[in-house]
Amino acid sequence: MNQKKIILEIKDLCGGIEGKDILNGVNLKVYEGEIHALMGRNGSGKSTLSKMIAGHPEYTITSGEIIFRNKDLTQLDPEERSNIGVFLGFQYPIEIPGVKNIDFLRVAVNERRKILQKSELDTFEFEEWIEEKLKIVKMDKDFLERGVNEGFSGGEKKRNEILQMALLEPEVSILDETDSGLDIDALRIVAAGINKLHSNESATILITHYQRLLNEIKPDFVHIMKNGEIIKTGGKELAIELEQKGYETFQNPFNESKE
Amino acid sequence: MTKNSTVSKVLEKEYKYGFLTQIESEKIPKGINEDIIRLISKKKKEPEFLLDFRLKAYKQWKMMDEPKWADLNYPDIDYQDIIYYSAPKGIEKKKSLDEVDPEILETFDKLGIPLNEQKRLSNVAVDAVFDSVSIATTFKEKLAEDGVIFCSISEAVEEYPDLVKQYLGKVVPINDNFFAALNSAVFSDGSFVYIPKGVECPMELSSYFRINSGDTGQFERTLIIAEERSSVSYLEGCTAPMFDTNTLHAAVVELIALDDASIKYSTVQNWYAGDKNGVGGIYNFVTKRGQCKGKRSKISWSQVETGSSITWKYPSCILQGEDSTGEFYSVALTNNKQIADTGTKMIHIGKNTKSTIISKGISAGHSKNTYRGKVHIGSKAIGAKNYSQCDSLLIGDDAEANTYPYLHSKQIKSNIEHEASTSKISEDQLFYLRSRGISNEEAISMMVSGFCRDVFNELPMEFASEADSLLGLKLEGTVG
Numbered sequence A: 001m002n003q004k005k006i007i008l009e010i011k012d013l014c015g016g017i018e019g020k021d022i023l024n025g026v027n028l029k030v031y032e033g034e035i036h037a038l039m040g041r042n043g044s045g046k047s048t049l050s051k052m053i054a055g056h057p058e059y060t061i062t063s064g065e066i067i068f069r070n071k072d073l074t075q076l077d078p079e080e081r082s083n084i085g086v087f088l089g090f091q092y093p094i095e096i097p098g099v100k101n102i103d104f105l106r107v108a109v110n111e112r113r114k115i116l117q118k119s120e121l122d123t124f125e126f127e128e129w130i131e132e133k134l135k136i137v138k139m140d141k142d143f144l145e146r147g148v149n150e151g152f153s154g155g156e157k158k159r160n161e162i163l164q165m166a167l168l169e170p171e172v173s174i175l176d177e178t179d180s181g182l183d184i185d186a187l188r189i190v191a192a193g194i195n196k197l198h199s200n201e202s203a204t205i206l207i208t209h210y211q212r213l214l215n216e217i218k219p220d221f222v223h224i225m226k227n228g229e230i231i232k233t234g235g236k237e238l239a240i241e242l243e244q245k246g247y248e249t250f251q252n253p254f255n256e257s258k259e
Numbered sequence B: 001m002t003k004n005s006t007v008s009k010v011l012e013k014e015y016k017y018g019f020l021t022q023i024e025s026e027k028i029p030k031g032i033n034e035d036i037i038r039l040i041s042k043k044k045k046e047p048e049f050l051l052d053f054r055l056k057a058y059k060q061w062k063m064m065d066e067p068k069w070a071d072l073n074y075p076d077i078d079y080q081d082i083i084y085y086s087a088p089k090g091i092e093k094k095k096s097l098d099e100v101d102p103e104i105l106e107t108f109d110k111l112g113i114p115l116n117e118q119k120r121l122s123n124v125a126v127d128a129v130f131d132s133v134s135i136a137t138t139f140k141e142k143l144a145e146d147g148v149i150f151c152s153i154s155e156a157v158e159e160y161p162d163l164v165k166q167y168l169g170k171v172v173p174i175n176d177n178f179f180a181a182l183n184s185a186v187f188s189d190g191s192f193v194y195i196p197k198g199v200e201c202p203m204e205l206s207s208y209f210r211i212n213s214g215d216t217g218q219f220e221r222t223l224i225i226a227e228e229r230s231s232v233s234y235l236e237g238c239t240a241p242m243f244d245t246n247t248l249h250a251a252v253v254e255l256i257a258l259d260d261a262s263i264k265y266s267t268v269q270n271w272y273a274g275d276k277n278g279v280g281g282i283y284n285f286v287t288k289r290g291q292c293k294g295k296r297s298k299i300s301w302s303q304v305e306t307g308s309s310i311t312w313k314y315p316s317c318i319l320q321g322e323d324s325t326g327e328f329y330s331v332a333l334t335n336n337k338q339i340a341d342t343g344t345k346m347i348h349i350g351k352n353t354k355s356t357i358i359s360k361g362i363s364a365g366h367s368k369n370t371y372r373g374k375v376h377i378g379s380k381a382i383g384a385k386n387y388s389q390c391d392s393l394l395i396g397d398d399a400e401a402n403t404y405p406y407l408h409s410k411q412i413k414s415n416i417e418h419e420a421s422t423s424k425i426s427e428d429q430l431f432y433l434r435s436r437g438i439s440n441e442e443a444i445s446m447m448v449s450g451f452c453r454d455v456f457n458e459l460p461m462e463f464a465s466e467a468d469s470l471l472g473l474k475l476e477g478t479v480g
Helices: A046-054 A078-083 A101-115 A123-136 A154-168 A184-197 A211-216 A236-245 B005-011 B034-043 B048-063 B102-110 B140-144 B153-159 B161-167 B178-186 B427-434 B440-456 B461-475
Strands: A006-017 A020-031 A035-040 A059-068 A086-089 A096-100 A172-176 A203-207 A221-226 A229-234 B025-027 B086-088 B124-130 B133-137 B149-152 B191-195 B204-210 B221-226 B231-239 B246-249 B252-257 B262-269 B281-292 B298-305 B310-313 B316-319 B325-334 B339-342 B345-348 B354-363 B368-377 B385-395 B400-409 B415-425
Touching: A006 A046, A006 A203, A020 A046, A020 A059, A020 A203, A020 A229, A035 A046, A035 A236, A046 A059, A046 A078, A046 A086, A046 A172, A046 A203, A078 A086, A078 A101, A078 B427, A086 A154, A096 A101, A096 B427, A096 B440, A101 A123, A101 A154, A101 B440, A123 A154, A123 A184, A154 A172, A154 A184, A172 A184, A184 A211, A211 A236, A221 A236, A229 A236, B034 B048, B034 B178, B048 B161, B048 B178, B086 B133, B102 B124, B102 B204, B124 B140, B124 B149, B133 B149, B133 B153, B140 B149, B149 B153, B153 B161, B153 B191, B153 B221, B161 B221, B178 B252, B178 B281, B191 B204, B191 B231, B221 B231, B221 B262, B252 B262, B252 B298, B262 B281, B281 B298, B281 B325, B298 B310, B298 B339, B316 B325, B316 B354, B325 B339, B325 B368, B325 B440, B345 B354, B354 B368, B354 B400, B354 B440, B368 B385, B368 B415, B385 B400, B385 B440, B400 B415, B415 B440, B427 B440
Parallel strands: A035 A203, A035 A221, A086 A172, A172 A203, B124 B204, B191 B221, B204 B231, B221 B252, B231 B262, B246 B281, B252 B281, B262 B298, B281 B310, B281 B316, B298 B325, B310 B339, B316 B345, B325 B354, B339 B368, B345 B368, B354 B385, B368 B400, B385 B415
Antiparallel strands: A006 A020, A006 A059, A221 A229, B025 B086, B124 B133, B149 B191
């Protein structure tokens, strides 16, 4: 068997928003073919980490590194990060009224295809191509004619995120609470989609509060975040333990005094 | 990066029509008085009735006050410090395009309005106006085959004085408002269109207005008459060089549609808007009005207003004929310190008259964008209907958007619907699009285009994409 290659490495990442420190030295290595689950209480820094990886301009990195395929991501604009294969599934997908979903998706796909040195898809080619992808998330074609996320229900928004993931074929996907606000049927559809899109060449990071998503998608690693750090890493069983005992039990072994 | 910097970076733009053509022009002395008006009239070899028209207008104007209700906040204009007539030297003698100063032809080439036979757009006839005079009108002969008259208003005064006399000042009376009165006194040139009975104008007509002199006001006058069962689509475009002083532009446009006639009038206004700090730019005070005189007639205004430091403009429809229709579709984009106060008036007089108003205002920078509109339903307008929709889009935190709809109805059997919304391009929306590989600039363009789609759909095909790219250009930092 070939040795697995590293896709994403986060080293001692510190920083925050509006002068407030949120991350206090996050370390994470993600290899090809892996699924990681990132768990933790609200405010522990999970979403901040995802936004820093995607390059949200309001977040400032004070120190540390984010390396994607040997490239320093922190030097790239958000659009460049997406184009080279980094995907963030939003916890709260944004509505863009007036911009037709299909137009938006086609522009996004063609930007990615430029980097992959594939030919641009015209309107007709794109319509044909997207049909297969719609099946992955069981979405109706009508969604494509509406404004981006405009008036979508919570579940529809999340499925639209996974549709984008399917279209952009990223190498690393960070899915921020994709399971929140979903009923059990929608959760299954979304989880099945994520499983289908996962491959040996790509990696997935699931940010979640709940064990139930991890029943559908089996993570290789579970990390617990607290106070802007990953304080414990384990296998799937860690999530079960967490569900039973709650976050209180888990302390940073190096930082007990803080609590 | 701070919250605003990404947005404002994108909004920095260069005005690509800001060049000045070096040309000798003939100007009359500064200021306005009866002698100046007589001099303009004499220069244009006008008949008596027109001189009378001008002098009457001047008398009215002197008694009128500049309107201040629009809250535009500009320093007083010194009307004695403006030159009211400026023409490229020797222009009066030119009969054919070959004789026109190549500098001027090149200017229009540069503006993307080639006047030379070989380079022209094949389906658009153009009247090109440079400062106070019309330089050339293309496809005149071809249009004449169908009886369509398309020429400068000066030429119309000479060739078709009866038509001019019959219609000039009938839709916008000389004392209508301060700026209309001023225009009536000193108007220099503009376009004239006459579509005979039953004729569907075979091509798009357009006028292109270029202000070149810094100290000259432009006062153009446009008159379009559509006889019974005729139709025409007309487009005007406007640009000016960059000066650090303000130039006054006060135009009057009158449209008349008789029974079953339809006029579609589209404007892409891109006068120089002044710099980032609001220095320089055109003061655009325009009166545009159409009269749906005939039964089942239709007048449709569409406008894309992106230029001028101040825009004060309310293209209106008087819906007099039974079953006549008025439409107003507007996109107004303001940036930096620009001020736009624009909208429409729909005056329902006849039975079963209908009007539609769709207004999209986009404000960025420290600009102020106001929709001001009036829907009036008269006591005899049984069955009249109006639908209005006014949407504002804010970009950044310092721009202002206002909506002032005035609705009056004197007829109980009528129906007025009004919808309004204000939204904002947020940093989160931008980040969302960017995180899908779409650049900042493209993301803003996409959102602005999406916001304007309802209006762009109403523009003539040839110009819809032009308008789209014009907005893109206004919002892009890299394209110059």
